[in-house]
Amino acid sequence: MNVKLNRPKLGLYVHWPYCARICPYCDFNVRKDRGQDTDFLVDAIIADIKGWRTRLGDMPALSSLSLGGGTPSLLQPRQMHRIIQAAEKSFGFVADIEISLEANPTDFETDRYADFASAGVNRLSLGIQSLEQQQLEFLGRDHTVTEALNALQEARKQFTSVSADFIYGLPKQSVAKWQEQLTEILELSLQHLSLYCLSIEPKTMFFKQYERGQLTPVNDDQMADLYELTQSMTAQIGYAAYETSNHAIDDDNRSKHNLLYWQGDDWIGVGPGAHGRASIDGSRHELASYRQVQKYADAVRKTGWGVEVSQKISPEDDLAERLLLGLRLEEGIDLSTMQSRAGCEIDRQLLENSTKAGLVSMENGMLKASIPLLVDRIGAELLL
Numbered sequence: 001m002n003v004k005l006n007r008p009k010l011g012l013y014v015h016w017p018y019c020a021r022i023c024p025y026c027d028f029n030v031r032k033d034r035g036q037d038t039d040f041l042v043d044a045i046i047a048d049i050k051g052w053r054t055r056l057g058d059m060p061a062l063s064s065l066s067l068g069g070g071t072p073s074l075l076q077p078r079q080m081h082r083i084i085q086a087a088e089k090s091f092g093f094v095a096d097i098e099i100s101l102e103a104n105p106t107d108f109e110t111d112r113y114a115d116f117a118s119a120g121v122n123r124l125s126l127g128i129q130s131l132e133q134q135q136l137e138f139l140g141r142d143h144t145v146t147e148a149l150n151a152l153q154e155a156r157k158q159f160t161s162v163s164a165d166f167i168y169g170l171p172k173q174s175v176a177k178w179q180e181q182l183t184e185i186l187e188l189s190l191q192h193l194s195l196y197c198l199s200i201e202p203k204t205m206f207f208k209q210y211e212r213g214q215l216t217p218v219n220d221d222q223m224a225d226l227y228e229l230t231q232s233m234t235a236q237i238g239y240a241a242y243e244t245s246n247h248a249i250d251d252d253n254r255s256k257h258n259l260l261y262w263q264g265d266d267w268i269g270v271g272p273g274a275h276g277r278a279s280i281d282g283s284r285h286e287l288a289s290y291r292q293v294q295k296y297a298d299a300v301r302k303t304g305w306g307v308e309v310s311q312k313i314s315p316e317d318d319l320a321e322r323l324l325l326g327l328r329l330e331e332g333i334d335l336s337t338m339q340s341r342a343g344c345e346i347d348r349q350l351l352e353n354s355t356k357a358g359l360v361s362m363e364n365g366m367l368k369a370s371i372p373l374l375v376d377r378i379g380a381e382l383l384l
């Protein structure tokens with residue numbers, strides 16, 4: 001197969017599926033870490049990275065390497081070192097590569113930050129979720145507020161850039177309570193924040209509780225009030241969202257890896273269930289690895305890579321995806337570049353109608369969504 005990338009930027013996502021505990025709201029591809037030997041999976045991930053290198057031929061050095069999950073901070077430092085080394089050896093790194101790690105803020109993991117930094121990690125993203133102990137318990141987290149604050153302190157010593165994730169819109173959370181907590185969060189003066197609205201995902205424990213009438217999510221109006229408060233409080237201190245849920249203190253601290261998704265660049269995914277997008281034989285492909293750990297490892301052993309799905313994306317679907325992702329960005333997306341990459345155009349009449357209706361605006365060739373929270377609905381109007 002001749003795999004060619006259509007742009008100079010390339011990212012690598014590594015999915016580590018194990019977690020110490022499974023959170024009741026989470027629908028990521030995760031399983032419980034039972035202290036089992038995981039070297040076989042590290043070996044498979046490294047072989048998969050090498051397999052990609054062989055298939056890609058000519059390609060740019062990596063702009064970003066993202067270790068996500070699951071809980072990749074459960075990797076032993078020597079395992080992480082091996083993965084990062086394999087990526088560098090196979091693809092090369094651009095000089096200012098972002099090597100980011102998602103971490104849970106337990107003391108066990110915090111003690112390893114120095115080793116993770118020595119392995120090459122320069123950006124840490126901490127899943128703090130809440131600064132209220134009761135909410136952490138409701139969310140099924142295995143860390144306390146104190147542990148999370150300690151983790152932040154240590155992270156600042158070890159990494160160039162530190163980010164934290166928080167979830168709001170929890171059942172019965174009032175605007176006043178969230179305002180109180182967000183004030184505390186902003187006082188932490190972090191370089192980056194991801195502030196997510198709680199979403200009740202099918203098949204999760206929260207969804208089952210919701211179906212049984214044991215959990216009542218906030219309604220859309222309440223969530224919109226919480227979202228608006230978040231936007232105005234962050235904007236007031238120069239920390240406005242650069243993407244629907246993401247805030248950075250400056251351009252350097254934006255997530256380079258996530259920008260690659262939103263701006264429609266190419267990335268490869270390795271590890272169970274990892275997704276990717278790359279141009280193969282001239283057309284953009286949707287790529288997904290086997291979700292089950294053993295199936296993934298077996299596939300890599302037998303075929304040299306862990307890909308289960310490698311499917312051509314039609315120009316129309318490509319355009320739709322680029323639009324939905326790009327409109328999440330505050331600065332919007334470059335319409336003509338997006339259309340030429342997708343190989344098709346947005347219906348002019350629909351674009352005109354959506355502009356007249358105030359859903360989108362065009363500024364210097366950049367198409368922007370007026371209400372970022374409604375991006376999916378705006379996208380649907382533009383793509384009808």
Ligand SMILES: C[S@@+](CC[C@H](N)C(=O)[O-])C[C@H]1O[C@@H](n2cnc3c(N)ncnc32)[C@H](O)[C@@H]1O
Binds near residue numbers: 102104127
């Ligand atoms: C890959 S996940 C988890 C990273 C890490 N294992 C952790 O839990 O801290 C990245 C982030 O997505 C957010 N998230 C996951 N499920 C969510 C949901 N159902 N609703 C809102 N945010 C969610 C959480 O803030 C989480 O930190």
Ligand code: SF4
Binds near residue numbers: 022023069070071104
């Ligand atoms: S939220 Fe994080 S720790 Fe919890 S199950 Fe999901 S990936 Fe694992």
